[in-house]
Amino acid sequence: MSARRLDPASLAAGIRAGDRAVLARAITLIESTRADHRQTAHRLVQELLPATGKAVRLGITGAPGAGKSTTIDALGTHLTRSGHKVAVLAVDPSSSRTGGSILGDKTRMARLSLDPDAFIRPSPSSGTLGGVAAKTRETMLLCEAAGYDVIIVETVGVGQSETAVADMTDFFLVLMVAGSGDELQGIKKGIVELADMIAVNKADGDNIARANVAAADFRSALHILQPRSPTWMVPVITYSALTGAGIDTLWNHVADYQRKMTASGELTARRRDQQVKWMWTLLEERLAARLRGDPTVRGKVRQAESAVAAGTLAPTLAVEEIASLLGL
C-alpha cells in the first residue's frame, strides 16, 4: 500500500464517509502482521474510537448443519430491508490452518453478498484465537465507524471461539436444530452459559413438531439455570431460515434485549468489562509472544511444560525459572 493510503487520518476520513474500498483496505491493514502496519492500525483504531459503539453487536454460533449461513443471509436481508446497514464478520481460528475462510465462498450468503447495505468480511487468518479475535474486534470498530449499525460476528465454534465472540458482542445467539428422529442434538458444554437466546432452526414442513419439542426441552433445561441477568430471561424460539418464518421474532428479541439492557445500564457495563478483559487478554498474548519469540525462553518453556506435564517438575518451580529468564 502507498504511504498516502496508509495515512491514518485519510483512512479514517474514508471510513467515516462509508467508503467500502477504504474500509476493506483499512481492515487489510488491521490484519497485517507488519510492525509498521500494526502501528498505523493502532493509531487508526484510536482515531475512530469516538465514532464506534453505536451498533448492535450480535454474536452467532451453531453446530455445522444448524444453518448459520442461511440464517445470517435471511436475517441480514430482513435487516437491510428495514433500513439497517449490516456487517458480517467471523472468528474462525481454523481458517489460519486451512488458509481459506468460512466466509470465502460468497455463495454461502447468496442474497446478502449482493446487498449494497451489507458488508461481509471473512475471518482473519492470523494464527492464535486471541490474534484472530483481536483483529475481528478492531474490524468491528471500523465497521461501526463506517456506519454499519448491526454487526454480526459468527463463529464455527472451534475451541474457545464462542467465548471469544461472546466477549466482543452484546448478544450471543446459539442456533440449534431438532435432531433427526427422536435424537435431540445436545448443546455443546459451555455454550449454554453464554447463550442470550437459543433459536431452533428448520421449523418448517413436517419438521415443525420436532422443532417445537426440541425448543420445549431446551426451555426446561434453561429454567433450572440461574439467569445471568435479572433483566433478561433467555428465550428459546423456533424459526426457519428457509421460509423466513420467525426471523422477525428472532430479531425482535435481540432489539428487546438491547433496549432493556441499555435502560438497566447493563449493556454499558458489559461493554466496559469486555474492553478491560480484552486489554488483559492482549497483554497475556504479548507475554505469550515474548515466550515464543525468544529462543532461550522458548526452549525453557517447552522443557518446563513437558516436565510439568510429566509430573516431574512442580509448576511453582517451573514458573520461578521462566520468570527469572523474563526478569519478572
Next chain:
Amino acid sequence: MSARRLDPASLAAGIRAGDRAVLARAITLIESTRADHRQTAHRLVQELLPATGKAVRLGITGAPGAGKSTTIDALGTHLTRSGHKVAVLAVDPSSSRTGGSILGDKTRMARLSLDPDAFIRPSPSSGTLGGVAAKTRETMLLCEAAGYDVIIVETVGVGQSETAVADMTDFFLVLMVAGSGDELQGIKKGIVELADMIAVNKADGDNIARANVAAADFRSALHILQPRSPTWMVPVITYSALTGAGIDTLWNHVADYQRKMTASGELTARRRDQQVKWMWTLLEERLAARLRGDPTVRGKVRQAESAVAAGTLAPTLAVEEIASLLGL
C-alpha cells in the same frame, strides 16, 4: 520457625512419616508470603512430588444451605470407617477479607474434626483467588505425600472459585437442595459445565418426594448437554447428610468414575492438563504481581485500565504502552 524445622529434607521426611504436626508446619510454610519461605516451600513440594498423585481428589461445592459441612462430615466419616485417610481442604478467597476461614469453626464438622484419620485445614487467606488456589494445590500435594488417599477440596463458590477447585480435582461434586415448595433452586451458571455429579441433599422425612422431583428436573436438564467425556454420564442422585442415607451411593459413583477414567487414560490426561494450566496461571499471576509491584507500571496500568473502560483509549494502544514499560 527455626532453621532445622525449615529444612526441606527433614520436613519431607516428617510428612512422609505421616507426622501431623510436621504436615501442619509445612502447610504454614506453604502459606507464608516471605520470600525465603516461598523458596523453601518450592523445594519441599519438588522433593515430595514423587510421593504425590495417589489420592482421589474430590472437589465439592454447594450454595449456602446445601449442607456442605454436614455432607463432608458424613462422607469423611464413612470413608475413614472403611479405612481411608481423609484430608479436607478449602478454597475460600473471601477468607482473606474476613481474616477468618470457613473451616475455622471445627464444630462445622463435629465428628470428622475429632477423627484421627482425618486432617482438616482451613482455606489459606492470601489475597487473590489464584494465590489461595495455588497454596491449596500445594497443600493437597503435601497431604498426599502424608498418606491421605482422599482429598476433599470444598469451596463456597465465591467468584471463580468453583473453576479453581475443578481445575485441581479429579471429580467435581455439586450439592443442591430441593427448594422450599415448588421453587426449584437454580444451578449457578457455569457450574453445570463443571459438575461430574449433582447430589440433591436433604432427601429425608417429608422432603424425599421434593428431592426426587428436583433430581428429575436436573436430569432432564443435563441430558440435553453434550457430556464432557464419552466415558462418564453425569449422574444426579439424592441423599441425606442428616440420616446418612445415600452417602455410600454417593461415594460409589466417585470411585466408579475414578476406575473408569483411570482405565480410559482420561484421568491421567486431566491431571496433566491441570498441571500445565496451573503453570500458566502462576506465570500470569507473576506478571500481574509485577504490574502491581512496580509503582510506575502500576500507575500506567491503572490509568490505561480506566481509559479503556471509559472507551477513550483503544486496548491495543494501552497494551503497547504497558508492554513497552515491561520490556515485553
